[in-house]
Structures are given as structure tokens and as C-alpha cells.
Amino acid sequence: METVTTPSRFELVGRAAELGKLLRANALAAEQQRRLTDETIAALASSGLLRMRVPQRYGGYESDMRTVAEVVAELARGDGSTGWTAAVWLISSWMTGLFPDAVRDEVFADPDVRIAGILSPSAMAVPVDGGYQVNGKWSFNTGAQHSGWNVNAAVRPTPDGQYEPIMVLLPMSDLQVVDDWHTVGMRGSGSVSTVAENVFVPAERVVPMGPVIVGAHPLQQNPAALMWRAPFMPIACTTVGSVAYGLAVAAKDAFLERLPGRKITYTDYAEQSAAPLTHLQVAGATVRVDEAGFHIFRAADTIDAKAAAGDAWTLEERARARLDLGAVCLRAKETADVLADASGGSSLHTDVPIQRIERDIKALNLHAIMHPDTNFELYGRLACGLPPNTQYI
Template sequence: MSGDLAMTALMGSPSLNEATAPDTGIIARATALIPLIEQHAEAGSEQRRVVPEVMRALEEAELLKIMVPRRLGGLGANLRTAMETIAEIGHGDGSTAWAAALLNVCTWFATTFSDQAQEEVFGADPNAHACGIFSPPLKSERVDGGYLVSGRWAYASGSFAATWGTLGIKLDVPEGQNPMALALIPASAWRIEPTWFVAGMKGSGSDTIVVEDHFVPDHRIQSFQDMVEGRYATSHKPDEQNSNMAFIPVAALILVAAQLGLARHAMDVTLAKLPPKNVAYTFYTNARNSTIHQVDVAEAATRFDQAELLMQRATADVDGAAAARVLLDRLTRGRVRMDTGIIGELVKDGIDRLMSANGASSFADANVLSRVWRDSEIAGRHALVMPQVGKEAYGRLLLGADEPLNIDV
């Protein structure tokens, strides 16, 4: 059966509904942790990493292996569940959600590698976690049986908790072929250099991984192009939905899950504190009666709703195609890449409106909205989330431009 026919056969069926629906039980685990996560958010920012108490709670709730197959000790949940779960973590703290997002998605990357590599990662440690960076290193030299790798990978979020890394390297390939690849490298082969001193997402532990002359065997390497086209090395594609998820859409979408949580947090704080607030330099004694404030909050709410709806459509596309065991078509992948940026844009704009509605005091260090705003501004500027690039790619695909895409989708 062709990919289109397989998808058509699955659409509207109970199996598709099950394949794309969120697992509310898993999401509820994250919701239950919001008070703990929020309690330690400021300490995480100060320590530049998620505090041990919160990491233990996430581990015990199994929320760092959401998309890992059950055969490897994971929850085996779909992308929609991962997005909703990480958003709830972000409802408590953006940095914690960002680290959880990267640990979840990079650990999922590891499950698409060769069976031998999967056994080496998860066989001895079912609680293995991977961080990851796509950019290539300084040195990637072909040697007998693999590659000798040295380099620095900056902004490796969650690296403090990772036992492996899915790190970008360059392959020795004929001219004209894409040399990019991902290599599985154990944490024992690297050191972490503290470089994450930034305005937002301070507690995500996005420091720099440094590797010196580490040998990576061929079975721990996957061509980036193979991954983009769904040609994963795992032998489990026939029997596992998540082994068929589209690589770039998953890698991009997961980055806005924290944004959705920040939006929820900002709205909760606003609805709790803004209505009775006096509006300075006006005759309004309660902001709830001020037309300007009503409009600002409504504008923010509808932007957040739009972001949630785009996420739901994108995850349904990814999970539906994976359930049908087909590669999501290129045009839809382009739309998902664009929608990822739009989600980030909508959330940033909505939070900005709430900051204005709440007034200048929102930017005080002691006000939680200040951290939410800073986290959102940083998260929305990740290279995979920048909306302009996604819009260009989707537009080229829609119009059938002569030039090839300048990004992977």
C-alpha cells in the first residue's frame, strides 16, 4: 500500500484517534509536579541547572523518557503527549521544561540508531538520557571502523543530566553529498565547560560539551540525510510508531513545548493578580473594568489558543503519519517547520501583551512574570524556531521555487 493510501485508510479510524491522542495519565504526572517545579525555579536559575530535587521527581515520574519505546524502559508515548507533558513542566518553570524537552527528544534520537547502538545505550542503563547538538565539531576524521572526533558543542541543554550525547559530526563523503551526521558519544568521553551565562532559560544547563580524540564506531553514527528522510537504522520501524516519526518536525516542535507552558503560566498569574489592580494615572480602580486591559488580555488569550491549535495540528500530522508507517510528506513537513516558528512568535507576542497589561512592576526581579518573559524571549530565538526561515521554506515548497530549500524539513 502506498504512503497516501495507507494514510487514507488510517484517517478517521479508531486506531488513528488512539495514535494521535494525548495520554492524559502521563500529562497528569507533570501537572502534579508543577508546585515543586515552581518552588525550585529561582534556585535553578541561580545554579544554572535544574536542581536535584526536581530532577529526581522527573526521573521518578518517568518524564525524561516519554517517547522512548517500552522495550527500552520508556513510556512509548506519542509526540502530542510529549508536547503536552513538557508544556505542563513549563507551566512551573521554563528552564526545567527546556532541559526536559531536549533530554526527551535527544533520547528519542538515540532510539532510532542501530540495534547494537541502542543496546549499548539502554542495555546497561534503562534510564539513560541523551542531550544533543547538531552543529559539527572541529575535527571528524575517518579511521578504520569509524571516526575520530574532537570538538566543542555549545548550548548542550540538559548536558548535566545526560549519559550520552547525540552530537553532530561531518562524514567523509563524495562532493555534493550532505556530510552531516549524528554520533552517539558517551558522557564519559566529554567534559562540560560552563559557558551558559544568559538573560533567560538560565536553569537549562545549556553549557558546552568538549570532546578530545574520541573514537565513534560506525554503528553509533547516522547520516543526517537518512534521518531527515526517515531511513533510521533501527530494525523496529515495522512494530513501533515512534520509530517512524519525522526527524526535523519532532526536533523543531519539541522546542516550543516549553513556550506553551510559559504562556499558560503567564495567563494564570495575570488572571489571579490583574483584575483587582488599580490602573495608575487613570480613574479605573480595578483593571478588570479597563477596556485597554480587557483587550490586551483577550489578545493574549487568543494568541495562546492559536499556538495550542497549531501544535495540536502539527502533532496530529506527525503522529498520524508515524502510525501509518509512512514518512510525512515534504510539504507538510515544511508547514510544520513554519508553524513551529509561528507558535513561538504567538507566545512571545501574547506574553508581551500581558507584561504591558500587568505594568512595569512585571519586570521586577521578584515578579515571576519577569522570568517567564525572559525565558520566552530566549526560547523563541532558537535557530530551529526562527519563524522567518520556516516561512521561506514553506513558501518555496508551496510555489515550487527553482532553488532548493536552504534548510532541512
């Protein structure tokens, strides 16, 4: 097993920033082919950034949440689809770290392995001798075409006639890929569907989802591993929320890059930069970007602080992670809306980044787990003394 020295946060964020120019250059091609380019995949692999959620015993970094958030945000600043795909791979690697040793030994034999994953339990796992027979379809399966494994949610029957959510780990070679990713946002993420037809999954590649949701990880035996000292949802929410924050920063970058020399047609302003309206738009967008950063980094720092102290999570704290996710998505959308509206008719061209950034942010806001109103309602229920209306908290 490979053991490496964990790079510092500064070094890892620097690596992500260095990829920015390449990611921006490849973003349009990724949109056109509806998946990341081979050059982008190779650059991500050689950067080592996908090792951040791989156990150290296999050559991973076990990076803290703040580092992951800053790296993912920087990748999304370069290209939203790349940031999102990397976020999914990092979450899925974290989840795979909860499986038994024999499974981890197999999957993480390559510490740069890419693992896609789906949280929605849209498959059935029927007990058979030695494991389960799985049938089902998982949509929005980001990065599956560039992955070696898929860790997906399913349900299995329980003795009382009910169903229990589980995670099943499958090699991509066991699954059919349905190339159905035809969208207006996050087009480059390759979030296709995968199908399991009578796929046998050994019992050791099945983990109950209930304990993972609440932060109980019985198979993660290393007490020094801070990375798993948190419930799943705050970790997942903070990881994907970092994409929204990075895109908000990207929207401001893209607007200011095009600003010099631009005019406001049918007005007396020789320069758009001279108009008071532009000053208000840029200042308002900056406030929204800063607020998005506050929420995502508060969530990340909470995870790291509680992990270091070994403190248990309250239900309110878990709901607040969902609140922070909703807030960062909303502020990112507001940022893009303001700056896209200020970018003029020429910004409709596909080679102008602001229109792609706006579409990517809208796509994130429509994601079931990221939708601002859904997250705000959940937190508000608890604040008003009601129980949560979801187990995903």
C-alpha cells in the same frame, strides 16, 4: 530487558501537571545557578516522563506525539527551562533509538537515562581503525551537566571530497564541559558547551544524518514502533514548539494570578481588572494562546495520523511542521509581550514570574530552528514553487 505498561496520555499529562507547583517554586533557584535544581531533576526522574521516547523493550513508553506535546507543554507551563530541558532529553532519546541494538542495550540499560543532544554539526569525525576520531565543540548543549550521554552532530569526509553530516553518541565522561551559559533567557536550562578532543567513537555509535532527516531509519527494525515513522524535523519541531506553547499558557496564568487587587497607578481605576484596556489585553492574549495551541497540536496530530496510516511525508508537509513551529513561537511571544506590558513596574522584580516567562519566550524565538521569519520563509519558498534552502526540513 524491562517491559512496562505504557501509561495513558491522561496519566502522563497528569504527572506533568502535578510537577507544576514544584517547578514554579524552583524556577528562580534554577535561574540563579544556571541549571535545573537537583530537586527538579529528581522529580523528573521519579515521574517517568523522560521514558516517553525510550523503546518499550527497555522499559520505555514509546508515547505518541500528541502525548509528548501535551506533557512538554505542561512542564513548560511550570517552568520554561524545565520544559526545554525535558524536550531536548526526549528528542535525544528518540535519536538514540536509531542506533544498533548493542548501542541501545548499553545506553538504555537505565530506562531513565538522560541524553543531551545537539543538531548543529560543529565537530569533525576523521575515520580511524574501528571508528572515528572526533574533535569539536558543541554550544547550547542543554542539560549536558545532568546527562550521562551526548548525541551530537558532526561531519565526516566522503570519498568525493565532500562532507557528510552524522550523529555521534558519546558518554559525557569523554567530553569537557565549558560553563559558559550566561544568558538573559532560559537561564535555568544549563545549556553549556561541550568539547571533544581526540575522542574515539566506535563505528557502531555513528549514524548518518541524511536518512534520519527524510524519515528513513534502517536500524529501527520493529515495524510496530509508530514512534519512528516520521522524519526527524517534524518530531523535533513539535517537541520544542510545545515549550513555547506551555510558556504562552504560563504567561496568562501568571498575569491572572497577580491581577486581583492590583491597581493602575496614576489613574482613577481602583482595580486593574475593571479597566477596558485590561479586558482587551486578556482577550487578545487568550486568542494568541489558543492559536499557538492550534499550531502545535495540528503538527502533533499530523505526525500521529501519518504514523498510524504508514503514509509517506511530502516536502510540503515537512515544511508545514516548520511553519507551525514558527507560528507557535510568534504567538507565544505576542502573548508574553501583551501581558508583560500590562504587568506594571513591580513585575520587574526577579520573583515575579511574568518577566522570566517573557525572557524565556524571547530566547526561544531567537533559536535558529525556531525563529518565526526563518520558518515562514522556508514554507513560503515551497508554496511559491522554489526548492527549500536548507536540508533541515
